[in-house]
Amino acid sequence: MLDALKLQPEDKILGLMKLFRSDTREDKIDLGVGVYKDANGNTPIMRAVKAAERQLWDDETTKTYTGLIGDAAFHKVMSDLVLGDTVAKERLSFAHCPGGTGAIHQILQLVKFANPNATIWLSSPSWANHASIIAHLGLAKRDYAYFDAQTRAVDFEAMMTDLREAKEGDVIIIHGCCHNPTGANLKPSQWDQVAEFLIANKLTPFVDIAYQGFGDGIEEDAYGVRKLASVCPELLVASSCSKNFGIYRERCGLAIAMTSAKDQVITQANMAHLNRQNFSFPPDHGARLVTMVLSDPDLRSDWEAELKEVREGMIQIRETLSSSLQTASGSDRFGFLADHRGMFSRLGASPEQVAKLREDFGIYMVGDSRMNIAGITEDKVDRLTDAFMAVGV
Numbered sequence: 001m002l003d004a005l006k007l008q009p010e011d012k013i014l015g016l017m018k019l020f021r022s023d024t025r026e027d028k029i030d031l032g033v034g035v036y037k038d039a040n041g042n043t044p045i046m047r048a049v050k051a052a053e054r055q056l057w058d059d060e061t062t063k064t065y066t067g068l069i070g071d072a073a074f075h076k077v078m079s080d081l082v083l084g085d086t087v088a089k090e091r092l093s094f095a096h097c098p099g100g101t102g103a104i105h106q107i108l109q110l111v112k113f114a115n116p117n118a119t120i121w122l123s124s125p126s127w128a129n130h131a132s133i134i135a136h137l138g139l140a141k142r143d144y145a146y147f148d149a150q151t152r153a154v155d156f157e158a159m160m161t162d163l164r165e166a167k168e169g170d171v172i173i174i175h176g177c178c179h180n181p182t183g184a185n186l187k188p189s190q191w192d193q194v195a196e197f198l199i200a201n202k203l204t205p206f207v208d209i210a211y212q213g214f215g216d217g218i219e220e221d222a223y224g225v226r227k228l229a230s231v232c233p234e235l236l237v238a239s240s241c242s243k244n245f246g247i248y249r250e251r252c253g254l255a256i257a258m259t260s261a262k263d264q265v266i267t268q269a270n271m272a273h274l275n276r277q278n279f280s281f282p283p284d285h286g287a288r289l290v291t292m293v294l295s296d297p298d299l300r301s302d303w304e305a306e307l308k309e310v311r312e313g314m315i316q317i318r319e320t321l322s323s324s325l326q327t328a329s330g331s332d333r334f335g336f337l338a339d340h341r342g343m344f345s346r347l348g349a350s351p352e353q354v355a356k357l358r359e360d361f362g363i364y365m366v367g368d369s370r371m372n373i374a375g376i377t378e379d380k381v382d383r384l385t386d387a388f389m390a391v392g393v
């Protein structure tokens, strides 16, 4: 039977990770997968997470199952982190899922239960796995304009023009902050307009927030999702703890559905059912660490301080690379690197230039020229600048 299997399309980011690992050049540079690296090129365990882990080692007395939808304390700290105090708790349903990706998958399954005819709208471009999961679940997808390749900013007018074609009951996926792959983000006033538009057209927002704290700040990065939560009748959220807590391999994410208080019980029951069908009980370790870090004032302030160092480090490297490229090119066309926020920016190189950077210079970035800014350290800026100039970016 299994000989009937066909190969599935390869995920480009994962394919690139494999290629990078097999490259034996010592000076290769990984700007591929979205993983934070410090000045020495390591992905450290955050101080507060390590301290919580030590404490957990002493205090944990059982490894029996957690709740089917995860632990209520985890739901509370995470919904406070993401939504603040914008929503009455009796309107919220949760499912602790393996990673932000698990939460995305499950929210889309929930959408399929509620409205199998919904079209899922995605920014063009978006994280490639969004489209892949939508197709995997057999849902309809359309793209809305988002990124202007000339200005390297959000083309808000084009975005709204496309979204006017969405029909009642459709779901609009919006990156909460630190847009992946472009680094170009909605301004607060634009979030306000999006909120009004979604309400007027009875569209359901689905915010994927995987990088809270990596852009302008923990609170600032939550502006959009909180705005939608405070005015929309319904909201879906997939939040990830992979990046802002640095616990990638613990697979820790939370699916949140905000409904009317009347629909909460049935929504919660559906989300619990989905956990049971997909993997039963969620993995606990990461969520327990996050709960400890966010509930303990000392751990929390150390986590916030370290996250600030990470964020400011990325902004600093954006500025250094941007000015180095501006000097080398004698133009201001790389200013966007300093304006963007989050882990990614699109360099604007052609697929041929991206291939040349990989083959001739050992510089790895995704085929659409998405660069992981957190993969760049100060000592690499000159090499990157020379290579970008050499291939004619």
Ligand code: LMR
Pocket (backbone or CB within 6 Å): 013, 032, 033, 034, 035, 127, 129, 180
């Ligand atoms: C990325 O976009 O590189 C990250 O979100 C990692 C992933 O799973 O693709």
